[in-house]
Amino acid sequence: xxxxxxxxxxxxxxxxxxxxxxxxxxxxxxxxxxxxxxxxxxxxxxxxxxxxxxxxxxxxxxxxxxxxxxxxxxxxxxxxxxxxxxxxxxxxxxxxxxxxxxxxxxxxxxxxxxxxxxxxxxxxxxxxxxxxxxxxxxxxxxxxxxxxxxxxxxxxxxxxxxxxxxxxxxxxxxxxxxxxxxxxxxxxxxxxxxxxxxxxxxxxxxxxxxxxxxxxxxxxxxxxxxxxxxxxxxxxxxxxxxxxxxxxxxxxxxxxxxxxxx
Ligand code: KIV
Numbered sequence: 001x002x003x004x005x006x007x008x009x010x011x012x013x014x015x016x017x018x019x020x021x022x023x024x025x026x027x028x029x030x031x032x033x034x035x036x037x038x039x040x041x042x043x044x045x046x047x048x049x050x051x052x053x054x055x056x057x058x059x060x061x062x063x064x065x066x067x068x069x070x071x072x073x074x075x076x077x078x079x080x081x082x083x084x085x086x087x088x089x090x091x092x093x094x095x096x097x098x099x100x101x102x103x104x105x106x107x108x109x110x111x112x113x114x115x116x117x118x119x120x121x122x123x124x125x126x127x128x129x130x131x132x133x134x135x136x137x138x139x140x141x142x143x144x145x146x147x148x149x150x151x152x153x154x155x156x157x158x159x160x161x162x163x164x165x166x167x168x169x170x171x172x173x174x175x176x177x178x179x180x181x182x183x184x185x186x187x188x189x190x191x192x193x194x195x196x197x198x199x200x201x202x203x204x205x206x207x208x209x210x211x212x213x214x215x216x217x218x219x220x221x222x223x224x225x226x227x228x229x230x231x232x233x234x235x236x237x238x239x240x241x242x243x244x245x246x247x248x249x250x251x252x253x254x255x256x257x258x259x260x261x262x
Pocket of ligand 1: 020039041042043044081177179200210212
């Protein structure tokens with residue numbers, strides 16, 4: 001899968017599927033599936049490192065995880081998040097951060113918001129760095145937004161998101177993530193843009209969907225936002241396997257003869 005094929009899918013009315021991926025073993029597993037891209041999301045700060053928000057992700061963290069995912073999924077389209085503030089301190093540091101992510105194996109980078117980013121996005125694209133936009137709920141701004149809540153219910157905010165989506169397309173973004181916006185707004189934006197719109201908590205009219213892998217695997221039973229569907233009960237199967245391991249070790253059943261060296 002390359003970016004042209006990714007974008008073609010919108011024209012062909014084929015839904016795009018993306019999942020987050022943060023490390024080698026999972027990347028190897030996901031690479032075998034027909035996903036269109038793997039997102040090394042800055043959500044890794046929360047679900048992988050246990051921080052409270054994505055604000056704790058750093059460029060070094062993103063680079064290390066991108067490299068691990070690339071080693072596990074060398075042929076996949078890998079999109080890496082530019083972490084908090086890494087693209088807001090001026091052109092040179094932003095290009096350095098994006099360049100590092102690309103050198104570690106990203107095919108493209110994703111950054112949040114539009115205002116103040118358009119010139120940078122143009123420069124990145126002109127420099128060979130494909131950029132995915134991210135609007136609606138932008139978790140790096142959750143302090144400004146007053147929490148992780150649906151964006152665009154208010155008509156003024158909805159208009160702003162629509163305008164920003166169009167600005168991002170004009171600046172050269174190859175795709176756009178819309179997070180936690182009303183489905184009608186997502187539908188309008190998806191129809192207006194020629195680039196693929198990927199939804200998370202944005203209804204099913206988008207050109208594709210993205211989910212955070214531990215969420216859709218049911219690994220975090222205490223976290224169940226409305227827009228997440230658990231496609232399996234991961235926490236339960238981990239618990240069952242670990243219980244079984246403990247029981248078998250205690251009963252003297254593991255390791256057996258075949259699992260031991262003579
Ligand atoms: O960091 C992330 O996982 C993301 C998705 C929620 C789109 O940006």
